[in-house]
Structure formats: C-alpha cells, structure tokens
Amino acid sequence: MAVVVAVDGPAGSGKSSVSRAASRALGYAFLDTGAAYRALTWLALERGVDTADADAVVALLGDFAYTTEVTDAGTVVRVGDADVTIAIREPRVSALVSDVARIPEVRTALNDAFRRLIRASDAPGIVVEGRDITTVVAPDAEVRILLTADEAVRIARRSAELAPGAASTAEQLRERDRRDAQVVDFLTAAPGVTTIDSTHLDFAGTVQAVVELVHDTIPH
Numbered sequence: 001m002a003v004v005v006a007v008d009g010p011a012g013s014g015k016s017s018v019s020r021a022a023s024r025a026l027g028y029a030f031l032d033t034g035a036a037y038r039a040l041t042w043l044a045l046e047r048g049v050d051t052a053d054a055d056a057v058v059a060l061l062g063d064f065a066y067t068t069e070v071t072d073a074g075t076v077v078r079v080g081d082a083d084v085t086i087a088i089r090e091p092r093v094s095a096l097v098s099d100v101a102r103i104p105e106v107r108t109a110l111n112d113a114f115r116r117l118i119r120a121s122d123a124p125g126i127v128v129e130g131r132d133i134t135t136v137v138a139p140d141a142e143v144r145i146l147l148t149a150d151e152a153v154r155i156a157r158r159s160a161e162l163a164p165g166a167a168s169t170a171e172q173l174r175e176r177d178r179r180d181a182q183v184v185d186f187l188t189a190a191p192g193v194t195t196i197d198s199t200h201l202d203f204a205g206t207v208q209a210v211v212e213l214v215h216d217t218i219p220h
C-alpha cells in the first residue's frame, strides 16, 4: 500500500503546483482531484446540461469516461477521446464547478473513484490534493497537510484566470471559495493536519516544506 500524502486548501494556495513538484521530488505518484470535478463540469457544458440541475448532472456520471495520464509535459486529462487538459482550466468551467461539486451523489462517485486510484497506485507513495482529502477521501493518510496563503496572495497568483468581460479574478476566486466552503471545510486544519502557510514562502520553499514534512513523518 502506497504512502498517502493528503493536501487540502483554498483556490490559489498552490495545491496543484506544489503537490505535483513535491510528488516528483519524492518519487511519488500525484492525483489532482479538482481536475475530475472540472472535467465533469466541462462535460455538462459540452452536453448543454444546466449545472444547477443536480439530477441532470448525476445522469452524466454513467457516461463520464474520465482518464488521466502523467507525461513529461504534465498530466493529460481526457473525457472519452477529448483532451480537456486546457479546457478544464477555463473561467467558464471555474465559474460553474462549485455547482457540480456540491451534489452529494457526485462527491460519493468521485470519492470512490479517487480511493480506487489511490489503492491501484504502484508507486511507493501518492500525493493527493483537493478540498476534502485530509478529512473525507483519505483521513487515514500518513501525512495530512492544509496548504494556505493569505487571500490577496492567492488572488495575485491566480491573476492568469482573468478573462475579458468576466468578473475579476478576485471576485471569482472569493465566490468559488465561499461556495466550496459551504460543502467542505478546507479553511481550518482538522485534528492531526499540519498547516503550511505559503504566504511568505516562494514556490521552492513551499515544495521543500512539504517534502521535509514527509521525510520527518515517514521512516526511510
């Protein structure tokens, strides 16, 4: 059974990029759970399904052929034959993903899939990042981290999400965190979870903090 490193936190805290780099440094696999919520949202948009209609979104699950493939250039995300790696990061997906993520049947189905992927990993460990990994998906993970940063810093890091005519990055990020926080608490560390605040750390320093915590926790 692979060592599990669970990482939760709000948007723009560095979960995906830091977890990916830390997994490489550790020789571990990597699982970005937000990508699956984003891919299901992309499928709803593609099919013209209203994301506020929970039953219609749940009906998509039977036909949600979601796969990921780790390549040198990064993780390629596909739904069926469609490469949605770039599309799932578009603001139109970010704006609706919280609708999809608040549907209990969606969370149950995706969490089951995440647990299967974790169990199937043949690497010595796996870094899994999202919003409820430390609390719901893998509460027994050997290493559990809440990655945070001040909101202004997170907004500055996410400025690339700005789309012409759309609400500002700041409004989008605040609104998404507000809605996500109604579903899972990723702003306070559960008992046994270590907080890493990256506000005053640069990228390499944040990766190092994660790697050191794993080394300090896991005998090697």
Ligand SMILES: Nc1ncnc2c1ncn2[C@@H]1O[C@H](COP(=O)(O)OP(=O)(O)O)[C@@H](O)[C@H]1O
Binding pocket: 009, 010, 011, 012, 013, 014, 015, 016, 017, 018, 157, 158, 198, 201, 202, 203, 204, 206
């Ligand atoms: N400690 C850090 N210092 C500076 N930039 C960072 C740091 N951590 C992450 N970043 C950058 O911030 C942006 C958002 O990070 P990302 O991993 O997408 O966050 P999340 O997955 O939590 O939304 C990325 O461009 C990333 O390279």
Ligand SMILES: Nc1ccn([C@@H]2O[C@H](COP(=O)(O)OP(=O)(O)O)[C@@H](O)[C@H]2O)c(=O)n1
Binding pocket: 010, 011, 012, 013, 015, 016, 033, 034, 035, 037, 038, 097, 098, 101, 129, 130, 131, 132, 133, 176, 180
């Ligand atoms: N474990 C998870 C991961 C993501 N999500 C949802 O998926 C969305 C996208 O997650 P993400 O990790 O790609 O978001 P960023 O923080 O990287 O922008 C979040 O805004 C949540 O609505 C979730 O509900 N539970």
